[in-house]
Amino acid sequence: MKSLNVFFFGFLMLAAMTACRHSGRPVPVQESGEETKSKKAMVVYIQPLGDVDPEYIRVVMNAIEKFYGFGSELRPVVEPTDDLLAASKTRYDAEKILARFNSNDHVLVLTEKHFATRKGNIPEWGIFGLGYLPGKVCTVSTYRFENGVSRDKVLERLEKIALHELGHNLGLPHCDNDPYCLMSDARGTIKTVDRCKVWLCDRCRDEKDHSHEDHQVAGKEIRLKDHGKVFPFQRFT
Numbered sequence: 232m233k234s235l236n237v238f239f240f241g242f243l244m245l246a247a248m249t250a251c252r253h254s255g256r257p258v259p260v261q262e263s264g265e266e267t268k269s270k271k272a273m274v275v276y277i278q279p280l281g282d283v284d285p286e287y288i289r290v291v292m293n294a295i296e297k298f299y300g301f302g303s304e305l306r307p308v309v310e311p312t313d314d315l316l317a318a319s320k321t322r323y324d325a326e327k328i329l330a331r332f333n334s335n336d337h338v339l340v341l342t343e344k345h346f347a348t349r350k351g352n353i354p355e356w357g358i359f360g361l362g363y364l365p366g367k368v369c370t371v372s373t374y375r376f377e378n379g380v381s382r383d384k385v386l387e388r389l390e391k392i393a394l395h396e397l398g399h400n401l402g403l404p405h406c407d408n409d410p411y412c413l414m415s416d417a418r419g420t421i422k423t424v425d426r427c428k429v430w431l432c433d434r435c436r437d438e439k440d441h442s443h444e445d446h447q448v449a450g451k452e453i454r455l456k457d458h459g460k461v462f463p464f465q466r467f468t
């Protein structure tokens with residue numbers, strides 16, 4: 232009889248809990264219309280690392296809005312700290328920058344500082360940009376492409392590299408389908424960047440249109456790419 236009482240009491244408790252759950256505030260249901268709206272409202276935060284020419288920032292924000300149709304918002308300048316330096320202490324480590332600014336928001340870290348990453352046996356290989364594939368954060372440095380060319384050329388390169396790195400975040404790998412495609416691998420040379428158009432080939436455009444936010448979940452294994460280098464599966468935490 233005692234065990235039956237316990238059973239009965241348990242049943243009552245369960246019934247009460249179930250009732251409580253249903254008598255609480257209504258659970259908001261996400262309508263498909265809302266989802267479409269939030270996708271359209273995707274925002275890429277521009278994070279200047281150290282002082283950045285305001286025109287550089289404007290160019291990147293305009294390019295993101297025009298090319299991908301995303302919103303963009305400027306975050307306050309963050310000064311680079313010594314812990315972001317590479318081992319030589321003469322330049323910054325782009326991988327450390329990605330790790331520092333990685334979050335659930337889409338962030339593009341823009342800097343005029345010199346940065347590098349390891350490439351094979353070379354511990355500090357100067358690069359134009361680096362981004363998680365796929366992921367939420369990428370970074371671009373103007374340091375290696377702003378000297379000895381016209382202002383217009385610098386802005387054109389900046390636009391292409393920013394859109395390329397963001398393309399990696401959106402799930403686009405390097406493209407060998409068309410030499411003019413924005414997702415071509417620069418292989419360490421600015422000539423590739425200059426050759427590319429501000430344009431995605433059909434294959435990359437298809438891939439972009441089918442990529443989804445769900446692919447960019449923190450904790451999953453991803454590849455880390457830069458111009459001229461493919462990292463074999465970096466952990467994204």
Ligand SMILES: [Zn+2]
Nearest residue numbers: 406412432435
């Ligand atoms: Zn392509």
Ligand SMILES: [Zn+2]
Nearest residue numbers: 416456457458
């Ligand atoms: Zn790339």
